[in-house]
Amino acid sequence: xxxxxxxxxxxxxxxxGPAGGVQGASFDLQPATFFTLLGPSGCGKTTTLRCIAGxxxxxxxSIRVADSMFFDGDRGISVPMNLRRIGMVFQSYAIWPHMTxxxxxxxxxxxxxxxxxxxxxxxxxxxxxxxxxxxSGFGGRSATRLSGGQQQRVALARAIVRQPxxxxxxxPLSNLDAALRDEMRNELRRLxxxxxxxxxxxxxxxxxxxEMSDQIAVMERGRIVQIGTPRDIYFRPANAFVAGFVGxxxxxxxxxxxxxxxxxxxxxxxxxxxxxCTLGGGQTAERGTRVSVxxxxxxxxRGGAPATAASNRLDGTVVFAGFLGTMNRYQxxxxxxxxxxxxxxxxxxxxxxxxxxxxxxxxxxxxxx
Amino acid sequence: xxxxxxxxxxxxxxxxxxxxxxxxxxxxxLRRGWLGLTVAAIMAALVLPPVxxxxxxxxxxxxxxxxxxxxxxxxxxxxVQGRNLGNAALNSVIFALLxxxxxxxxxxxxxxxxxRTDVPLxxxxxxxxxxxxxxxxxxxxxAWLYLLGRAGPFNDLYRxxxxxxxxxFNVNSLAGMVLIEGFLWSPLVFxxxxxxxxxxxxxxxxxxxxxxxxxxxxxxRISIRLAWPAILALALFVFIxxxxxxxxxxxxxxxxxxxxxxxxxxxxxxxxxxxxxxxxAYSVVMLLMVAxxxxxxxxxxxxxxxxxxxxxxxxxxxxxxxxxxxxxxxxVILFNFLIVLVLPLCAxxxxxxxxxxxxxxxxxxxxxxxxxxxxxxxxxxxxxxGVNTLIIAVCTATAAMVLTVLAxxxxxxxxxxxxxxxxLVTVPLVFPGLVLGVALLELSLQSPVPLYGTIWxxxxxxxxxYMPYGMRYAYSGVLQIHPELEQAAAVSGAxxxxxxxxxxxxxxxxxxxxxxxxxxxxxxKEMSLPLLLAGPDSxxxxxxxxxxxxxxxxxxxxxxxxxxxxxxxLFASVFYAIMRxxxxxxxxx
Numbered sequence: 021x022x023x024x025x026x027x028x029x030x031x032x033x034x035x036x037g038p039a040g041g042v043q044g045a046s047f048d049l050q051p052a053t054f055f056t057l058l059g060p061s062g063c064g065k066t067t068t069l070r071c072i073a074g075x076x077x078x079x080x081x082s083i084r085v086a087d088s089m090f091f092d093g094d095r096g097i098s099v100p101m102n103l104r105r106i107g108m109v110f111q112s113y114a115i116w117p118h119m120t121x122x123x124x125x126x127x128x129x130x131x132x133x134x135x136x137x138x139x140x141x142x143x144x145x146x147x148x149x150x151x152x153x154x155x156s157g158f159g160g161r162s163a164t165r166l167s168g169g170q171q172q173r174v175a176l177a178r179a180i181v182r183q184p185x186x187x188x189x190x191x192p193l194s195n196l197d198a199a200l201r202d203e204m205r206n207e208l209r210r211l212x213x214x215x216x217x218x219x220x221x222x223x224x225x226x227x228x229x230x231e232m233s234d235q236i237a238v239m240e241r242g243r244i245v246q247i248g249t250p251r252d253i254y255f256r257p258a259n260a261f262v263a264g265f266v267g268x269x270x271x272x273x274x275x276x277x278x279x280x281x282x283x284x285x286x287x288x289x290x291x292x293x294x295x296x297c298t299l300g301g302g303q304t305a306e307r308g309t310r311v312s313v314x315x316x317x318x319x320x321x322r323g324g325a326p327a328t329a330a331s332n333r334l335d336g337t338v339v340f341a342g343f344l345g346t347m348n349r350y351q352x353x354x355x356x357x358x359x360x361x362x363x364x365x366x367x368x369x370x371x372x373x374x375x376x377x378x379x380x381x382x383x384x385x386x387x388x389x
Numbered sequence: 390x391x392x393x394x395x396x397x398x399x400x401x402x403x404x405x406x407x408x409x410x411x412x413x414x415x416x417x418x419l420r421r422g423w424l425g426l427t428v429a430a431i432m433a434a435l436v437l438p439p440v441x442x443x444x445x446x447x448x449x450x451x452x453x454x455x456x457x458x459x460x461x462x463x464x465x466x467x468x469v470q471g472r473n474l475g476n477a478a479l480n481s482v483i484f485a486l487l488x489x490x491x492x493x494x495x496x497x498x499x500x501x502x503x504x505r506t507d508v509p510l511x512x513x514x515x516x517x518x519x520x521x522x523x524x525x526x527x528x529x530x531x532a533w534l535y536l537l538g539r540a541g542p543f544n545d546l547y548r549x550x551x552x553x554x555x556x557x558f559n560v561n562s563l564a565g566m567v568l569i570e571g572f573l574w575s576p577l578v579f580x581x582x583x584x585x586x587x588x589x590x591x592x593x594x595x596x597x598x599x600x601x602x603x604x605x606x607x608x609x610r611i612s613i614r615l616a617w618p619a620i621l622a623l624a625l626f627v628f629i630x631x632x633x634x635x636x637x638x639x640x641x642x643x644x645x646x647x648x649x650x651x652x653x654x655x656x657x658x659x660x661x662x663x664x665x666x667x668x669x670a671y672s673v674v675m676l677l678m679v680a681x682x683x684x685x686x687x688x689x690x691x692x693x694x695x696x697x698x699x700x701x702x703x704x705x706x707x708x709x710x711x712x713x714x715x716x717x718x719x720x721v722i723l724f725n726f727l728i729v730l731v732l733p734l735c736a737x738x739x740x741x742x743x744x745x746x747x748x749x750x751x752x753x754x755x756x757x758x759x760x761x762x763x764x765x766x767x768x769x770x771x772x773x774x775g776v777n778t779l780i781i782a783v784c785t786a787t788a789a790m791v792l793t794v795l796a797x798x799x800x801x802x803x804x805x806x807x808x809x810x811x812x813l814v815t816v817p818l819v820f821p822g823l824v825l826g827v828a829l830l831e832l833s834l835q836s837p838v839p840l841y842g843t844i845w846x847x848x849x850x851x852x853x854x855y856m857p858y859g860m861r862y863a864y865s866g867v868l869q870i871h872p873e874l875e876q877a878a879a880v881s882g883a884x885x886x887x888x889x890x891x892x893x894x895x896x897x898x899x900x901x902x903x904x905x906x907x908x909x910x911x912x913x914k915e916m917s918l919p920l921l922l923a924g925p926d927s928x929x930x931x932x933x934x935x936x937x938x939x940x941x942x943x944x945x946x947x948x949x950x951x952x953x954x955x956x957x958x959l960f961a962s963v964f965y966a967i968m969r970x971x972x973x974x975x976x977x978x
Contacts, residue, residue, distance in 0.1 A: 075880070102883055114874045116892055131878070131883040132882035133882065133884075175877075
């Protein structure tokens with residue numbers, strides 16, 4: 021559906037701050053995929069999106085949607101953005117204040133080349149789009165008399181009114197307050213699945229990305245470092261950056277050793293203790309110098325409880341215990357390193373108590389520094 | 390999807406013949422940049438010929454029939470050898486410097502009092518300023534000429550009370566010029582400096598007061614130091630304007646044989662035969678002076694903006710309490726009200742209602758007559774002039790705004806040729822009005838199309854001269870439009886033209902209207918350009934006022950000027966009211 025090959029767009033550094041841009045980004049999307057570009061600010065995710073939309077001209081690479089080539093650097097093809105028939109929602113919503121809600125949504129239908137719709141058809145399609153975003157009856161309103169969430173919906177209606185094959189969303193939720201953001205998150209996802217439109221979503225919020233996406237691409241300094249399902253990204257991060265950026269994690273320093281079983285390696289911690297680990301996604305060499313363990317994968321046990329199979333065990337002392345209502349959060353000193361662990365709200369360990377930390381070998385992931 | 394995109398991707402350019410690498414980007418660039426390149430070409434065609442003509446004429450010998458007679462340095466030689474240049478230049482500098490000081494001190498003190506203290510009558514200062522900005526300069530100047538002149542109330546009082554035969558103050562002198570020019574610019578200084586004082590961080594002053602400084606110490610050691618870059622920039626700006634000024638030197642200085650650069654240029658043009666080359670050489674000298682000063686101004690004002698941006702607190706600072714000095718301070722505001730508004734207005738009314746110029750005395754009241762107003766109102770000649778002026782002002786404002794909206798958008802959005810346009814548009818700023826007049830005069834004499842003496846020539850001159858002002862409105866207006874509003878239109882399928890027409894222009898409408906009104910109003914009162922360029926059939930109101938004054942018909946000048954100023958004020962108010970309502974309807978606030 022959407023094929024991006026070797027997309028490169030480098031900005032010249034103008035002396036104020038680091039140059040952004042994207043280098044050699046490639047990905048292929050199946051129809052109806054919800055695809056998220058995730059990364060910190062300046063990682064090139066918005067540049068990638070703007071290249072697809074046609075707002076920026078890439079330096080090289082190619083972009084193809086279905087059977088039409090939007091951009092091909094080698095053949096000198098660059099379709100102007102107004103001929104690409106893409107729906108896009110901007111970060112600021114970009115609702116035109118001098119038009120009514122109806123006129124805002126009808127605009128794409130009125131200006132699209134080679135397509136003259138009758139007034140009745142336009143009315144019907146706009147009403148349909150407004151209905152989809154639960155704004156029926158708002159058509160006559162002035163666009164300035166809308167709340168943030170309503171403006172968001174108008175922008176969405178405007179993006180889908182032409183029934184495009186591709187929908188681009190540029191951090192659309194970042195200007196909403198927290199409660200509204202959760203609500204819109206669900207609604208966006210529901211809408212996307214209902215009309216089955218291929219969607220590229222840009223965000224720096226890992227929770228949004230994990231909850232909404234079919235596929236996530238994590239970007240760092242202009243490069244895509246990992247593409248995968250939310251589960252892959254979270255539990256099998258490709259490198260230390262991904263593990264650190266998506267969720268919290270515990271780092272244990274050491275060195276990867278030899279093969280110790282099917283798909284597992286031994287890992288020698290700096291203080292000499294041994295644990296078993298798996299290699300991170302795409303990693304083959306033995307360069308891994310740390311392992312990542314998610315806090316919610318760590319189980320606390322009283323000292324002396326029997327070890328579970330396929331788990332690692334480290335002994336330590338509780339140095340901090342915090343009650344969060346839904347769970348307890350502990351910090352445990354395991355001989356120089358402090359590890360975080362989440363446990364159920366019922367279990368209660370006191371500060372200073374000796375505990376054993378168990379965590380599955382499959383979730384002990386060795387990564388490049 | 391009837392994809393137009395697919396059509397393009399199947400263009401023979403990409404598929405059938407092997408692509409010529411270089412010309413694909415060039416074509417794409419041309420397709421994206423045609424608008425920018427067109428606008429840049431128009432700008433260049435407007436702005437560059439006057440510069441070239443002036444330089445060319447200043448190095449050309451002129452023959453009897455005004456045709457080209459070869460390269461010569463003669464004009465510059467006579468410029469340097471004659472005593473006039475040194476004299477006029479010196480006068481110009483002294484005049485500009487002193488007038489700048491007068492307006493800066495007067496307007497500055499007023500601005501500080503109104504913005505920073507608890508002085509009463511603050512509203513009066515604003516009213517005075519706003520009304521005075523709408524009045525034609527020539528009207529002001531004539532009012533002041535009367536007030537300070539031989540028959541005026543000041544000299545008259547002196548004669549009545551002290552010495553019956555003396556004329557203690559001769560207005561047609563450098564001192565008279567300085568005073569009048571200084572008062573002419575003080576409202577603008579007031580407006581600009583009050584903005585500076587308002588933007589300044591009051592906490593810095595409060596901190597000084599808390600540290601034990603008196604009001605005077607705080608003002609001297611903190612307020613003025615903080616505002617210094619802004620004051621300096623403004624001073625330079627006013628100095629440049631004074632240097633270019635023509636109204637005051639022509640009306641006040643010329644009768645008293647006090648010559649400055651602008652009047653020297655005017656004189657050599659109006660001589661028979663006109664000494665175009667000599668005037669051009671003079672103009673080039675002035676152009677260079679102004680260019681250097683403007684360069685300095687650009688640097689200082691950029692610095693001033695940096696200084697002022699340390700602010701942004703949304704609260705109203707506590708004003709200085711002046712105590713008993715409040716009443717002294719309110720005297721300054723009253724004085725300003727009298728000097729800038731009441732006295733000139735009274736003088737004009739007096740002159741307009743008197744059959745001939747006579748001192749303001751109670752005994753003369755019986756002569757009051759509406760003869761002058763009748764003469765003006767019943768004359769088809771003045772009606773024609775008014776229509777001429779309106780046509781010129783409307784066409785100029787419209788043309789200039791159309792051009793600068795495109796230019797402002799291209800420059801603000803960094804489109805193809807945007808930065809070139811940005812540079813070109815500032816070129817007219819170095820032209821004093823009179824110098825641009827000289828350049829266009831020469832241009833029209835060489836032009837294959839008969840331009841000389843038509844209103845088209847005046848419009849052309851005005852468009853060139855006021856383009857930078859229109860650009861300021863358009864450019865800052867575009868910057869206030871979020872770029873995503875345009876990008877959303879483009880992604881929706883709109884072409885650049887459609888986006889401009891349906892999104893940019895409607896959103897820019899308030900800025901366009903303000904810019905249009907501004908240009909309209911200055912065109913309606915500007916004198917120096919039409920004075921040089923007007924032919925018998927293309928006279929304007931301000932030219933007529935100048936001619937009437939030169940003929941000694943002060944009463945008709947006053948009557949005509951008052952009617953015209955009233956019309957313009959009315960027009961501006963109605964325009965503003967409509968604009969406000971329109972904006973409220975469109976943007977919902």
